[in-house]
Amino acid sequence: MSLLEIKEATLKFGGVVAVNNLSLSVEEGEVYAIVGPNGAGKSTVFNLISRFYQPFSGSITFDGQNLLDRAPDQVADLGIARTFQNIELFDHATVLQNLLVGRHRHRKTSLVEELFFAPRVRREEIAHREVVEEVIDFLDLQPYRDKMIAGLPYGVRKVVELGRALATGPKLLLLDEPASGLSVEETQDMRWWIDDIRKQMGITVLMVEHDMGLVSSVSDRVLALADGAKLAEGTPAEVQADPAVIEAYLGVGAV
Amino acid sequence: MRVLFKTSYNDDIRLFPDRWTLAVYAALLALAVLLPVLLDEFYIGEVTNVLIWAIAGLGLMLLTGQTGQVSLGHAAFLAIGCYTNTILIEAGLPFIVAFPLAGVITGVVGAIIAIPALRLHGIYLAIATIALSILADDIIVLLDPWTGGVSGKFPAVITIFGLEIERWTMPVRFYYLVLVVTMICTLFYRNLLRAPLGRAFAAVRDSEISATAMGVHIARTKVKAFGLSCMITGWAGALMGYYAGAFNNETFSLVISITLLMMIVIGGLGSIHGAFFGAVVVAFLPQVLSIAKGAMIGGSVAIPGLETGVFGLILILFILFEPMGLYGRWLKIRTWFELFPFARKDMFRRQKSYLKTERLR
Amino acid sequence: MEVLQLLVSGLANGCVYGLIALGFVLIYKATEAVNFAQGDFMMLGAFVTLGLTNAEHMDLPFWVAAPLAILVMAALGYLLDFFVLRRLFGQSQTAVVILTIALGFVIRFVAGVIWGHEPQTLESPLSIGDINIGGVVLGMADVAVIVVTVLLTLFLFQFFQRTKLGLAMQAASQNQMAAYYMGIPVKRVQGLIWGLSGATAAIAGILFASKGAIDPNAGLLGIKAFAAAVIGGFGSLPGALVGGLIVGVIEPFASRYFAAGYSQIAPYVLLLLVLVFRPNGLFSQVRVKKV
Incomplete structure (x- = not known):
């Protein structure tokens, strides 16, 4: 059984069909990339999985459970974490605090315990901190631990967002354009991290990305989208060689 | 400048990050307890x-x-x-x-x-x-x-x-x-x-x-x-x-x-210190104003709206020149002393941001 | 007949609320901020006119004083944006909200110092004479308020829908950065909008002062105009007028048919009801943020 399965999902905004009868399945342990021109509906697929959008028809299941039964804030509880295309961090908090918010779904303490900072709260805080420190080590974020997000460079923010998603302890990681706006070196780092996330942590990765270099080096399977519908699916090489994909990217007559 | 060496995660959790801070707040508390002896x-x-x-x-x-x-x-x-x-x-x-x-x-x-x-x-x-x-x-x-x-x-x-x-x-x-x-x-x-x-x-x-x-x-x-x-x-x-x-x-x-909302803005939004700094302004402004008024035009003249007017003006100046409030100013002054003589002018420069519509929220 | 009389006087009051609400909507449309001092702008506009035309002050003819006051207030709006609000560029709505509340305090204080706290009447040709239509008595001022409000709303509505500047103003509010790229001088456009809303406030003030007395606290009327703007949906000009009329009409009826304690809370109860059940007003235009 696939970890994530989208079946015949359709979503319209007014008259515009953003996702058109799309089916895809992500297997446990793989890196699955979605590529496509701007406006192809890539981020919309993510927003369907995050439950920010409700599909008109179709089904989405994760780990055997119906995702459409869940509210947007319950998606994280199932073990799905994500990053955002335009970085949505908590700007007026430190890197550490941002990552600790990632642990939110694991908290067990009640309001009253937190008001009095009961011993259990302290124990939990330290446990969360240990997980977060591992993420900080993994992503080399030590120099920024106590820095405010608002003052950090773009590339670092991108990494912090990845870290925050990892801190939730996900089974499935959704990366929305992880390399956009990054320098060549930063993209290289991102490539190794994605590889390690899959191999060392055993986390399944679903990503949207424009950088074909990154896509073909880390992903097992690629889905090409155009106008919200599936254009081609297969290994990176297969998809890159697909005439329909080349046409969608370069226009009619380029083949 | 003080440098903190943290040896356990508890260091980040405890109420006072180091002994020095603890001492400062203990002294403040002692002062608060002894205040009735010092003031009438x-x-x-x-x-x-x-x-x-x-x-x-x-x-x-x-x-x-x-x-x-x-x-x-x-x-x-x-x-x-x-x-x-x-x-x-x-x-x-x-x-x-x-x-x-x-x-x-x-x-x-x-x-x-x-x-x-x-x-x-x-x-x-x-x-x-x-x-x-x-x-x-x-x-x-x-x-x-x-x-x-x-x-x-x-x-x-x-x-x-x-x-x-x-x-x-x-x-x-x-x-x-x-x-x-x-x-x-x-x-x-x-x-x-x-x-x-x-x-x-x-x-x-x-x-x-x-x-x-x-x-x-x-x-x-x-x-x-x-x-x-x-x-x-x-x-x-x-x-x-x-x-x-x-x-x-x-x-x-x-x-x-x-007044309450203005108070916390003047004090500095998002900090505990801000609530206290703002409260000092709110509580003492009427006194200061009546003293100033007494010195300038005689205490018996009543000017309706003077307090709120001056309060409003102070607030406008804060929003324009120190959006972080009194606490923000306090942080800057403290940093300047801690780093002396290495403080730079642009250390607290705010990042430029652009408004996007809230209508799409 | 009594019902009709209540209705008509309610409509006239409602138009004043509507005019202030127009000011809110203008600023909101252009900058996504709310000018909580709009009511005090109106009060100031009334006092400026009074200072120009009343016999004990400058004694100018009303028809000279009124346009002059409108110009003065427009200039004030523009300058306010230029010197104060422009510095807040990019800061949160909250900052603007708090700033304009503070501004209201300052304006009230300054008006009190200049013109005193006693209620004063504006010597206006609009406040003389009544019209009797089939037993319903209408003050000249009431007629003037209704006519001017409707005309002004129509004008502004057309302005935003049809003119280049109006469209530029809308664009500037929705995405400052994108508007910049499209060659819209965002800052200047916002200054013009503040000027326009200052002029609107002056018109509202002149009409309000023609209907009765004015004092520095008259700006608190702005709170009722909030109710109007919210009921109409903050982004809609005709909505503001309709909202104003609803609030204006409810008031006399509530005080006629409800017990004393309950009548004055009617507009606010309505406001809360609208906010709870139609959070974006009766004429909403809200979509979901894209990520």
């Missing part, structure tokens, strides 16, 4: 006023500074706390039960009111809370049998285990009572900040969308913020009732709500 009773009354405003400020800070929800109706919750406390004591409960209960009831009422208000963003919430503040005045009049309506009420006598406390005849005892409440509220606030809920508040403030993706239930978190904020505000209201000595429907007016 009039000034003790003034300091009490500062502390009461600071408690109210902490209440609103939790909501506005921490969770990002602007309320222009917190005077209504001051009123609920004040009336509830008085009514409970009149019903025969001892102060030590009635007072905490009054705060809790205010918190519950606040949380219930928050449920419909949650769907509102930014200015809509501000406007709804203005309406709330205006309605509170009329509702107090309509509930005449309980509230005494326009003629008002006197706060019930405080007796804690046989010890009587009265604001006018025993200002020192009242001062200590207020000091204890202030410390408890500050401790609650600090505890929240280092616990998951406090971080959830900040998450809701900074990005609702990614807070949701992290598993934070936005509505529930806002209700909690409202409830806790109103609880603290309710306590401040009860103390304000005692401090004023009598109160009616006009005591907790819209102007008080607005």
Whole structure:
């Protein structure tokens, strides 16, 4: 059984069909990339999985459970974490605090315990901190631990967002354009991290990305989208060689 | 400049990051405890006023500074706390039960009111809370049998285990009572900040969308913020009732709500210090102004609107030149001294940001 | 007949609320901020006119004084944006909200110092004479208020829908950065909008003062205009007018048919009801943020 399965999902905004009868399945342990021109509906697929959008028809299941039964804030509880295309961090908090918010779904303490900072709260805080420190080590974020997000460079923010998603302890990681706006070196780092996330942590990765270099080096399977519908699916090489994909990217007559 | 060497994760959790900070706050507490020896009773009354405003400020800070929800109706919750406390004591409960209960009831009422208000963003919430503040005045009049309506009420006598406390005849005892409440509220606030809920508040403030993706239930978190904020505000209201000595429907007016919001902005949004700094300004501004007026044009001339006008002007200057408030200024000065002579002018430069529509939110 | 009389006087009051609400909507449309001092702008506009035209002050003819006051207020709006609000560029709505509240305090204080706190009447040709239509008595001022409000709303509505500047203003509010890239001088456009709303406030003030006395606290009327703007949906000009009329009409009927304690809370109860059940007003235009 696939970890994530989208079946015949359709979503319209007014008259515009953003996702058109799309089916895809992500297997446990793989890196699955979605590529496509701007406006192809890539981020919309993510927003369907995050439950920010409700599909008109179709089904989405994760780990055997119906995702459409869940509210947007319950998606994280199932073990799905994500990053955002335009970085949505908590700007007026430190890197550490941002990552600790990632642990939110694991908290067990009640309001009253937190008001009095009961011993259990302290124990939990330290446990969360240990997980977060591992993420900080993994992503080399030590120099920024106590820095405010608002003052950090773009590339670092991108990494912090990845870290925050990892801190939730996900089974499935959704990366929305992880390399956009990054320098060549930063993209290289991102490539190794994605590889390690899959191999060392055993986390399944679903990503949207424009950088074909990154896509073909880390992903097992690629889905090409155009106008919200599936254009081609297969290994990176297969998809890159697909005439329909080349046409969608370069226009009619380029083949 | 002090350098911290942390050796355990507890170092980041404890209330005071190092011995030096602990010493500073211990000294501050000692000063607060010894204050009645140093000052005469009039000034003790003034300091009490500062502390009461600071408690109210902490209440609103939790909501506005921490969770990002602007309320222009917190005077209504001051009123609920004040009336509830008085009514409970009149019903025969001892102060030590009635007072905490009054705060809790205010918190519950606040949380219930928050449920419909949650769907509102930014200015809509501000406007709804203005309406709330205006309605509170009329509702107090309509509930005449309980509230005494326009003629008002006197706060019930405080007796804690046989010890009587009265604001006018025993200002020192009242001062200590207020000091204890202030410390408890500050401790609650600090505890929240280092616990998951406090971080959830900040998450809701900074990005609702990614807070949701992290598993934070936005509505529930806002209700909690409202409830806790109103609880603290309710306590401040009860103390304000005692401090004023009598109160009616006009005591907790819209102007008080607005003053409270302006106070935390002047103090510095999002910090505990800000509530205290702002309270000092609010409590002492009338005195300073009357002294200045007396020196310039003679004390007997009344200028209506002078206090609010000057207060407004101060606020405008702060928003323009020091949006982080007095606390922000304080941080800059402290950093300058700590780094001397290495402080640079652009260390606190704000990042340029561009407004995007909230209509698409 | 009594019902009709109540209705008509309610409509006239409602138009004043509507005019102030127009000011809110203008600023909101252009900057996504709310000018909480709009009511005080109106008060100031009335006092400026009074200072120009009343016999004990400058004694100018009303028809000279009124346009002059409108110009003065427009200039004030523009300058306010230029010197104060422009510095807040990019800061949150909250900052603007608090700033304009503070501004209201300052304006009230200054008006009190200049013109005193006693209610004063504007010597206006509009405030003389009544019209009797089939037993319903209408003050000249009421007629003037209704006519001017409707015309002004129509004008502004057309302005935003049809003219280049109006469209530029809308664009500037929705995405400052994108508007910049499209060659819209965002800052200047916002200044013009503040000027326009200052002029609207002056018109509202002149009409309000023609209907009765004015004092520095008259700006608190702005709170009722909030109710109007919210009921109409903050982004809609005709909505503001309709909202104003609803609030204006409810008031006289509430005080006629409800007990004393309940009548004055009617507009606010309505406001809260609208906010709870139609959070974006009766004429909403809200979509979901894209990520």
